[in-house]
Amino acid sequence: QIRIVGIVRSYIELSEFEEEYDFVISTLCKEITVRDVVYVSPLIGAREFEKIETKIASIQKTRNIMQMEEYFRKFFDREYFFYQDDLENGEEVVKMITEKMEEDGIVSDKYYPDVLKRESLASTAFFNKFAIPHSLDVKSNITKLAYYYSEKPIDWFESGSRVNLVLLLCNKEYDLEFAKIYEFLFELLTNSEMFLAMRKCKTYDELIEFALKAL
Numbered sequence: 001q002i003r004i005v006g007i008v009r010s011y012i013e014l015s016e017f018e019e020e021y022d023f024v025i026s027t028l029c030k031e032i033t034v035r036d037v038v039y040v041s042p043l044i045g046a047r048e049f050e051k052i053e054t055k056i057a058s059i060q061k062t063r064n065i066m067q068m069e070e071y072f073r074k075f076f077d078r079e080y081f082f083y084q085d086d087l088e089n090g091e092e093v094v095k096m097i098t099e100k101m102e103e104d105g106i107v108s109d110k111y112y113p114d115v116l117k118r119e120s121l122a123s124t125a126f127f128n129k130f131a132i133p134h135s136l137d138v139k140s141n142i143t144k145l146a147y148y149y150s151e152k153p154i155d156w157f158e159s160g161s162r163v164n165l166v167l168l169l170c171n172k173e174y175d176l177e178f179a180k181i182y183e184f185l186f187e188l189l190t191n192s193e194m195f196l197a198m199r200k201c202k203t204y205d206e207l208i209e210f211a212l213k214a215l
Contacts, residue, residue, distance in 0.1 A: 001053075001056050002052075002056065005017055006021070010028075011026075011028070014034060022036065022059050023035075023036035023037065023038060023059065024036060025038050025052060026038070026039055026040070036055070036059075038051050038052055039051075040052070061215070064215060065212050065215050068180070068181070068184065068215060069208070069212055071178070072181060072208055072211065072212075073208075074177070075143055075144055075145055075177075075181055076144070076146075076147070076181075079104075080101075080144065080145070080146035080147065081147050081204040082097070083149050083201075084149075084150060085150040085151050087150065087154065089154060089156070089157070090119070090155065090156040090163075090166070091116070091157060093148050093166050094112065094115050094116070094166070095112060097146045097148060097166075098111050098112040098115065099112070101146070101170065105141060105142075106140055106141055106142045106170060107138075107141065107170055111135055111138050111140065111170070114135040114137055114138040115133050115134065117136050118134060118136040119157045119159075120157075121136070123156060123161060125156040125159050125161035125163050126163075126190070128153075128161050128162055129163060129189070130163050130164065130166070130167065130189050131156050131161070131166050132166075132167045132168075132186075133166065133168050134168070134169040134170070135170070135171070139172055140170035142170070143170060143172045143173070143175055143178050145167060145168065145182075146166075146167070146168040146170075147165075147166075147207065148165070148166040148167075148168070149164060149199065150164055150165075151164065164199065165189070165195075165198075165199070167185065167189075169182065184211070188211065188214060194214060
């Protein structure tokens with residue numbers, strides 16, 4: 001799980017590895033302020049290994065959060081966050097979002113009809129809570145997602161379902177980074193407790209913060 005990039009006899013020597021290490025395992029008493037030090041006994045035992053593993057897990061979680069935030073901001077722009085209740089049905093919601101995306105050059109005028117075609121084949125609504133509409137065949141120019149939440153339930157096409165949240169997906173091509181975002185969001189949406197908490201996010205920043213805390 002770790003790669004040793006150097007062994008030093010004093011904290012002063014750490015300056016040689018300033019940009020290379022994530023944390024320090026030390027048997028020395030604390031001499032100066034050094035970032036991310038795990039103090040262990042010279043006699044390494046189970047307790048010491050547990051401390052090291054805890055540190056590794058903490059670093060991995062921090063990296064994961066930073067990575068997911070990067071992905072969110074790459075694929076989910078602030079202008080595609082909508083928290084409003086002025087639209088009555090799924091067709092109006094999808095049309096409003098795709099028209100904006102068309103103006104921004106993200107999708108072509110063929111995208112909206114293709115999303116309707118997809119819905120006519122099988123509804124993308126789940127559990128009378130949320131819907132994840134997407135195109136059947138038409139690719140977008142850029143991979144993006146849009147988030148639309150309405151406190152007033154939305155009639156979802158002819159499915160008989162009513163949803164509060166719409167997550168519109170626009171894919172240019174298969175992207176592993178985007179797939180990770182989608183899988184994570186789907187887990188949140190299918191968790192009843194998380195979904196209820198997510199509904200309280202009224203701004204783009206609140207939603208991003210909530211999602212990252214849920215990791």
